[in-house]
Amino acid sequence: MLRINRENLKSSHQLIWFIVDFLMLGLLIINLAFIIWDSIYNFVAVQDLLKQYAPGLQSLYHPIHDRFIFYDMIFVSIFLSEFFLRWGYAVKAKVYDRWYFYPFIHWYDLVGCIPVGSLRFLRILRVISIIYRLHQYKIIDVTNTKLYRFVNFYYEAFMEELSDRIVLKVLSGVQQEVKRGSPLFDKIQQDILYPRRDMLTDWISSRVAEAAQEGYVPNRGALRSYLEDRVDSALKQNLELSRLKFLPVVGPTIQETLEEAVGDIVANVIHQILEDLASASNHAFIEDIVNVFLPSPDQVESDETENEALINLIVEIIDAVKAQVRVKYWREDLP
Structure with missing residues (x-):
């Protein structure tokens, strides 16, 4: 049910224009009903049917039908008067940047007349x-009406069906391009990524350093204790090392010394690696990694096996996306 919010209507600064809107809305509905009825009456079969079953109605309306243009022009004159009135108000209130913008923006008002x-x-x-x-x-809320919900449901269903077909068509085209060995990936690597290799190296280096500083430096002591415990546990489970304790006199001492030394070495190595990653000295290391993944074009050697595996992977990913696109979510809302 369409309800009018009277509070918003009264508090609005455009109360007069809203009243005009309601009047025009009523006249438009009456006029459209009149046009539809006259279009139906225009059929000879309908006129004959009315002559047979409702001669009074037929004789009453037929003169109006003959002068339909005259009666329609009465509505048109009212609509045009309201149009020019709003145009004048728009010019006075400077609603638009130019005075002649109004008829272009509201072209449907003129064409409909x-x-x-x-x-x-x-x-x-x-x-x-x-x-x-x-x-x-x-002033009104059309979203609560059954008509809006009905139209919106089928509109969303139509748009989902249409968009799904378009997406499936595009994805199928991408699959065909990939299967034909499209040079897109080589272009991305050689024309986009490779010329920006230095920029990528700097960015990855700074991100790795930032992550290491925020993640490792505050937890350095806890990480060292954890590594020493893990190394100590692993060494105690080592069969060869456990045999040292059977050596007379010095066996337990050697075993304990080795455990402490190995644990300290591992912790120091991990500590030094993370310290290097957290500093600017990681740039050369990151650069080497980037160079491996983005070699210069003259260093690239084509490997058909790897390319075929990559193509199959991409095709399977697109198939998975297409399967998800085929899911009709609008059907879940059907009663």
């Missing part, structure tokens, strides 16, 4: 514009 054939039905656009304006200013 042309009393020729099917152009009359464009007046429905004016009905929609008025309802939209009232809804925008929260």
Whole structure:
């Protein structure tokens, strides 16, 4: 049920224009009903049917049908008067940057006033514009109506079906390009990534240093204790090392010394690696890694096996995406 929010209507600074909107909305509905009825009456079969079963109605309406243009022009004159009134207000209030913008923006109001054939039905656009304006200013709420929910449901279903077909068509085209050995990947590597190799190296280096500083430096002591415990546990499980304790006199001492030394060495190595990663000295290391993944074009050697595996991987990924796109979510809302 469409309800009018009277509080917003009263508090609005455009109360007069909203009243005009409601009047125009009523006249448009009456006019459209009149046009539809006259279009139906225009059929000879309908006239004969009325002559047979409702001669009074037929004799009453037939003179109106003969002068339909005259009666329609009465509505047109009212609509044009309201149009020029709003145009004048828009010019006075400087709603638009230029005075002549209004008729171009509200072209459907003018075209709908042309009393020729099917152009009359464009007046429905004016009905929609008025309802939209009232809804925008929260005078009415069309989203609570059954008609809106019905139309919106099938509109969303239509758009989902349409977009799914377009996406599937595009993805199928991408698959065909990949299967044909499209040079896209080589272009991305050689023309986009490789010329920006230094920039990528600097960015990755700074990100690694930042991550190491924030993650490792504050937890340095805890990480060292954890590594020493893990190394100590691993050494105690080592069969060869455990045999040292059977050596007379010095066996346990040697075993304990080795455990401490290995644990300290591992902790220091990990500590030094993370210290280097957290500093600017990681740049050369990161650069070597980037050079491995992004070699210069003259160093690239084509490997058909790897390329075929990559193509199959991409095709399978696109197949998975297509399978997900085929899911019809609008059907879940069906009663």
